[in-house]
Amino acid sequence: MTEVATQPPEARERRKLTGYWLLLPGALWLLLFFLVPFYSLIATSLYDPEGSILTGYDMTWAFGNYVTALQDYWPPLFRALWYGAVATLLCLVLGYVLAYAIAFKAGRWKNLMLVLVIAPFFTSFLVRTLSWKLLLGDEGLIVDTLQFLNILGDDGRLLATPFAVIAGLTYNFLPFMVLPLFASLDKIDPRLVEASRDLYARPIVGFFKVTWPLSLPGVVSGTLLCFIPAVGDYINAQLLGNTQTRVIGAVIQSLFTDANDFAIAGALSMILMIMILAMVLLYVRRAGTEDLL
Amino acid sequence: MAGESPGPTAGSGAGRTTSRAPGASRRTFLKGAGIGAFALGSAAVLPLFGSASAVQDPATCRATDVSQRDKRLVVSNWPAYIDVAEAGDDQYVTTLQEFEERTGISVSYTDDVNDNAEFFARVRNQLGACEPIDRDMMMLTDWMAARMIGLGWVQPISAERVPNLHANLIEPLRGRQWDPDREFSAPWQSGLTGIAYNASLTDEVGSFEALMTRDDLRGRITLLSEMRDTMAFMLKVTGGDPDDFTDDDWYNAIDYLRGRVRAGQVRAFTGNEYIQDLTAGNIVACEAWSGDVIQAQFDNPDIKFVVPEEGLNLWSDNMLVPNKATHLENAEAWIDYYYEPAVAAKLAAWVNYICPVEGAREEMEKIDPDLVDNFLIFPSEDDLADTFDFMALDEAQNRQYEGDWSDVTSG
Numbered sequence: 001m002t003e004v005a006t007q008p009p010e011a012r013e014r015r016k017l018t019g020y021w022l023l024l025p026g027a028l029w030l031l032l033f034f035l036v037p038f039y040s041l042i043a044t045s046l047y048d049p050e051g052s053i054l055t056g057y058d059m060t061w062a063f064g065n066y067v068t069a070l071q072d073y074w075p076p077l078f079r080a081l082w083y084g085a086v087a088t089l090l091c092l093v094l095g096y097v098l099a100y101a102i103a104f105k106a107g108r109w110k111n112l113m114l115v116l117v118i119a120p121f122f123t124s125f126l127v128r129t130l131s132w133k134l135l136l137g138d139e140g141l142i143v144d145t146l147q148f149l150n151i152l153g154d155d156g157r158l159l160a161t162p163f164a165v166i167a168g169l170t171y172n173f174l175p176f177m178v179l180p181l182f183a184s185l186d187k188i189d190p191r192l193v194e195a196s197r198d199l200y201a202r203p204i205v206g207f208f209k210v211t212w213p214l215s216l217p218g219v220v221s222g223t224l225l226c227f228i229p230a231v232g233d234y235i236n237a238q239l240l241g242n243t244q245t246r247v248i249g250a251v252i253q254s255l256f257t258d259a260n261d262f263a264i265a266g267a268l269s270m271i272l273m274i275m276i277l278a279m280v281l282l283y284v285r286r287a288g289t290e291d292l293l
Numbered sequence: 294m295a296g297e298s299p300g301p302t303a304g305s306g307a308g309r310t311t312s313r314a315p316g317a318s319r320r321t322f323l324k325g326a327g328i329g330a331f332a333l334g335s336a337a338v339l340p341l342f343g344s345a346s347a348v349q350d351p352a353t354c355r356a357t358d359v360s361q362r363d364k365r366l367v368v369s370n371w372p373a374y375i376d377v378a379e380a381g382d383d384q385y386v387t388t389l390q391e392f393e394e395r396t397g398i399s400v401s402y403t404d405d406v407n408d409n410a411e412f413f414a415r416v417r418n419q420l421g422a423c424e425p426i427d428r429d430m431m432m433l434t435d436w437m438a439a440r441m442i443g444l445g446w447v448q449p450i451s452a453e454r455v456p457n458l459h460a461n462l463i464e465p466l467r468g469r470q471w472d473p474d475r476e477f478s479a480p481w482q483s484g485l486t487g488i489a490y491n492a493s494l495t496d497e498v499g500s501f502e503a504l505m506t507r508d509d510l511r512g513r514i515t516l517l518s519e520m521r522d523t524m525a526f527m528l529k530v531t532g533g534d535p536d537d538f539t540d541d542d543w544y545n546a547i548d549y550l551r552g553r554v555r556a557g558q559v560r561a562f563t564g565n566e567y568i569q570d571l572t573a574g575n576i577v578a579c580e581a582w583s584g585d586v587i588q589a590q591f592d593n594p595d596i597k598f599v600v601p602e603e604g605l606n607l608w609s610d611n612m613l614v615p616n617k618a619t620h621l622e623n624a625e626a627w628i629d630y631y632y633e634p635a636v637a638a639k640l641a642a643w644v645n646y647i648c649p650v651e652g653a654r655e656e657m658e659k660i661d662p663d664l665v666d667n668f669l670i671f672p673s674e675d676d677l678a679d680t681f682d683f684m685a686l687d688e689a690q691n692r693q694y695e696g697d698w699s700d701v702t703s704g
Contacts, residue, residue: 039335039338039339039342040342042335042339042342043339043340043341043342043343044342046339047343052688052689052692053346053347053417053421053444053688054346054347054348054444054688055346056343056344056345056346056347057343057344058340058343059339059340059342059343072696072700137573137574137575138573138574138575139573139574139575155512157512159575160512160560160561160575241561242512242559242560242561243554243559243560243561243562243702244554244557246702251699254695254699254702255696255699256414257410257411257413257414258410258520258695258698258699259691259692259695259696259698259699260688260691260692260695261692261695261696264696
């Protein structure tokens, strides 16, 4: 017994170090592929705005880039945040109902339904978005039907409207909402809901007092997984939107590749990152889900 | 950790509460120190991430030409831009196969150019630092060719080794301001930018002015997302000259476009995908490239191409040899070969763009007489009398105009 308890001191030292050695590959990876590019992005955002590919770009602490970027591009920036927020909310409503049904009502269909939720990932994101173009097209079935029912005017349309962009975003990010919601709903002990009924809670009260609070970790991670990529996404806005629906991702891309305006593009990227980070921190703090951070 | 903190420590309840203060302040201190270290570290590291000028000198930034002993050639081109044998047709010998047979040069041909700006972004780090991009030839549109030549990224082509180019290049493509003597570039194919419309859905749209103002077209037209293509016509509509304009002309044109976009006239700014929207009926008219329209007409004869009243924008995609390419002589052999009229006619019969080679029209009689009179492949001098080009921009103008353009197209 005593022999087991007391280890030679070097062995304990070594074991302490093992933890650090295990950290090393991940830390090196992050250093190389996150920290270095991140520094490069900060530097880019502070480049002298007069720089060009002819003269080269110098890092001159040009904080004015941030002001210029915000002044010139606040509409697409807020549009992206707005589309992302609406799409996330729609995902939450649709996803919650679906995840609830899969977790509690699906019975032996549970696994099949989960596979169906993931199935869209087997085809490319681009192909799925392009097929929405076919669905919503001016001569397509949906528009024709809506026009026949007089819900949509004769020259009304769905494609190339903000509606199409948000619908596309909602569709594309729905699985990211359903999966974490399902994971936390599935963990809920049904006896807790039964107990609430025993205490004469109406089903709706039982849901809000028991099920909803217990599913909050899923709600928080689901909304984050939807919102963050949805704000940065510009494929939906480009393929399904019109000239009034351009979002910040598309602006950054065209500033980098077409205009070679690295300084403003870098500043916009940083602004987007800081805004999302601030909103996420605020949200997580408000939601109070400790096990996320 | 708490045991190490100075001052009163755990023991009594009161002691425990007071011991929190130093712990919290230490955390604050550590946080502050962390931010301070990050700031200092950044101040030291950030200047290292500047980037140097990308200008090179093609006279010094070049590789030894190994063409003689290494019979190879690496070509990058746009998709569907060279003749291929139809499936099951064993008789047809492509122009590329014939070139390989005749010269003994083996060509590795890739269609990996999809977009000028995107291709530029892909090679700018290497070419800007005088490093090879592992290609001997790339095909880029006029303005991008001009830009790369201006940056010194393109090798000169020896005039003695490409006699066909200098003998057979059609007149309208000579004397371009960015390469007047074709020292660096040779057009591969040319095309026209104009208007296309779907005749089953609307009546003829004859000018950009009509395209931009007719009420029945509101929200049912697209323009091209290539700034130069679209702005050349906006300049024309507002009375400017795309070949030679001032900042004021530019602002007039961009303000006009902004107004029309705000009014909801323009549905989208697109790349090649406008052609699907046009055939699907999502749009009824649009700004279009001639070759796309000819190809679409095979499936849907209602698609028409119009020469707008404002004139035609004639452009070319040009063969360029990048710095550090190792098979310059083989590339020159390729250029000379494709400027033989018979070869050019065979290529034009397949790709349906404007053939830049004089004499190919006569050769076309033997291949496909139907195409001889198609002015979108063999335009006459009259057809091209009204063509214009977008003036060359320096880097500062480029950024300013591309920035304005991006403002308008981003709403």
